[in-house]
Each structure stands twice: as structure tokens, then as C-alpha cells.
Amino acid sequence: MTARVVLITGAAKRVGACIARHLHAAGFDVALHYRHSADEMAALVATLESARPRSTLSLQADLADDSALPELIAATHERFGRLDGLVNNASTFYPTPFGEISGTDFEAMMASNARAPMLLAQAAEAHLRAANGAIVNIVDIYADRPIPRYLPYCMAKAALVALTYGLARELGPEVRVNAVAPGNILWSTNPEKAETSAMVEERTALRRQGEPEDIARAVLFLLRDAGYVTGQVLRVDGGRWLNI
Numbered sequence: 001m002t003a004r005v006v007l008i009t010g011a012a013k014r015v016g017a018c019i020a021r022h023l024h025a026a027g028f029d030v031a032l033h034y035r036h037s038a039d040e041m042a043a044l045v046a047t048l049e050s051a052r053p054r055s056t057l058s059l060q061a062d063l064a065d066d067s068a069l070p071e072l073i074a075a076t077h078e079r080f081g082r083l084d085g086l087v088n089n090a091s092t093f094y095p096t097p098f099g100e101i102s103g104t105d106f107e108a109m110m111a112s113n114a115r116a117p118m119l120l121a122q123a124a125e126a127h128l129r130a131a132n133g134a135i136v137n138i139v140d141i142y143a144d145r146p147i148p149r150y151l152p153y154c155m156a157k158a159a160l161v162a163l164t165y166g167l168a169r170e171l172g173p174e175v176r177v178n179a180v181a182p183g184n185i186l187w188s189t190n191p192e193k194a195e196t197s198a199m200v201e202e203r204t205a206l207r208r209q210g211e212p213e214d215i216a217r218a219v220l221f222l223l224r225d226a227g228y229v230t231g232q233v234l235r236v237d238g239g240r241w242l243n244i
Contacts, residue, residue, distance in 0.1 A: 003029040003055065004131075005080040006223065007072065007124070009063065009116070010090030012037035014186060015138070015212045017044050019087060022216035024048050024055065026224065031057040031076040033090065063090055063116035064108070070123040083127035085223045088117035088160070089138045095149045106152045113156035118163055121171070129174040136222045137164050137179040138215070139233060141241045161233060168231030176230040178222045183237020185210045205239025 006023055010016040012034035021044075024030050030048065034041045041058050048056045057079045061068040077083050092112040096105045117137055121128075128135070139157050146154035160179070167177040184200050201207045218236045222229065235241050 002082065003027055003080075004084040004224075005029045005031065005076065005082050006085035006087060007031040007033065007059075007076050007083065007120075008087040008089055009033040009072075009120070010035075010112075012041040012044060015182070015215050016089045018212035019089060019216045019219050020044060021048070022213065022220055023085075023087075023223070024052070026220055028085070028223075029055045029057075029080055031059060031072070031079065033059045033061060033063075033072060035060065035062055035090070064111040066115075066119060069116060069119045073120065073123040073127065077127055082131055083124055084131040084133040086120060086124050086128065086133075086135045087138070087219060087223075088120065088135070090116070091138065092156075093150075093153055096152050097149050098151055101152060106155075109152040109156040110159065113153070114159035114163060117160060118167075121163075121167055121177075125171065125175075128171065132174050134176040134178070134223050135164075135167060135171075136219050137161075137177070138219075139164070139179045139181045141181045141183050141235055141237050143181065144241075164233065165231050172230060176222075176226070178226070178229060178231070179233045180215055180218045180222065181233050181235045181237065181241075182215050183210060183235070183240035185212060185215060185236075200240075203240055203243045204237070205242055208238060210236060210238055 006028050011020045011032035045056050090112050092108050139160050142154050143157035143161050164179040200209050
């Protein structure tokens with residue numbers, strides 16, 4: 001049998017790499033996009049190839065370059081002969097205090113978090129329809145309730161939520177489109193958003209931080225097992241959204 005194929009953006013490290021490993025272990029062949037993290041990507045590909053040869057493709061691109069996006073889809077299809085899934089995981093994320101926000105900041109947030117997912121979905125439409133495939137967008141629980149110092153980021157993630165709903169209607173019935181909204185999964189390196197373990201316990205119904213594997217399992221469910229689910233945002237946040 002020919003393995004199903006998924007393209008994952010921002011797949012070299014952190015949550016993206018965990019998604020890649022989890023989908024690969026589930027039998028998917030994976031096209032893995034990265035921008036700068038060449039060393040991390042090479043190590044990930046070596047690990048996956050050792051488990052199943054000729055099951056990966058690494059693709060370097062800046063998602064702010066619109067002309068590069070159709071090439072990611074074309075290269076994936078040329079390598080594997082099909083495309084069953086698209087996971088829009090890549091994200092630009094840094095603090096932008098109100099009063100200091102520039103147009104460059106806004107464009108950077110929108111490019112990776114909203115515009116690239118839209119254009120990638122558009123480029124992939126024919127292949128995904130042919131495969132009765134699926135798209136999973138990685139959004140954020142703060143898309144609904146923006147937090148201070150991150151307004152452009154939250155706006156961009158809100159746009160990605162809207163794109164999820166819109167694509168579900170545009171691409172149905174052949175293609176399902178859903179989103180995963182993570183809560184506190186990895187400790188933030190940004191002091192403005194950093195939370196202590198005590199804060200996580202106090203504000204999260206499950207009283208603990210999540211793990212990248214929690215997101216990866218949700219992505220696999222929406223790609224492979226949720227045959228009658230489309231246009232949904234699945235919060236994987238341990239109940240944090242209840243207390244934002």
C-alpha cells in the first residue's frame with residue numbers, strides 16, 4: 001500500500017518536530033518544511049529515515065515569500081505522487097507592545113500565521129481533493145482572548161481560525177479542515193508571557209502543563225480518524241481556556 005503523505009510546516013524542532021515524529025510513526029510519509037533550522041532538520045530526517053527509508057522530504061523556504069509556497073506543494077507531490085494532509089504549524093511569535101507595533105511586525109505575524117496557510121491550502125487544493133485529504137491548522141487559545149503585548153500575533157491566529165472555518169466550507173465535501181489550539185505546552189522563552197509552574201497549576205483545570213505529544217496526538221486524530229469532523233477548533237489546553 002502507498003503511504004499517506006502529509007506536509008508539515010515549521011517541522012524542524014519543538015512541537016512541529018514532535019508532530020512529524022508522531023505522524024511518521026503512524027505510517028505517514030512526511031514532507032518537512034523549515035526556514036533556518038537546517039541542523040535540527042537534518043537530525044530529524046536521519047532519525048526518521050533510519051526507521052523507514054525514503055519516507056521523508058525536507059524543504060527549505062521562507063513562508064513570507066509567496067512564490068515559494070506553490071513550490072512546497074509541487075515538490076511534495078513530485079516526490080511522493082500524492083498529498084493527503086497539510087499541517088500549518090509554522091508560526092512567527094514575539095512580543096509587540098502596543099504603541100511600538102510596526103507595519104513590519106504586523107506583516108511578519110500575518111505572513112506565517114495566516115497568509116501562508118491560505119496560499120498553501122490553495123496550492124494544495126487539487127491534490128487534497130483527489131485524496132479526500134485533510135488540513136490541520138495550529139492556532140492558539142489566545143486567538144479568542146488576546147493577551148497584552150502580543151496583539152498582532154493574536155490577530156494573526158484569529159485570522160487562522162477564520163481561515164479554518166472558511167476552508168472547511170470551500171473545500172468540502174472532499175477535504176476536511178480543522179484546527180488545534182494549544183495551551184501551555186512548552187515553557188515560554190519570552191519573559192512577558194512566561195508562566196511559573198504554580199501559575200499553570202492555578203489557571204489550568206488539569207493542574208499541569210501539557211506536552212508536545214498532546215498536540216501531535218490531536219493532529220493525528222483530526223488527520224486520520226475524525227472522518228465526520230470539519231470546521232472545528234480543538235482546544236488542547238488542559239482546561240486553561242476556562243480561566244484565561
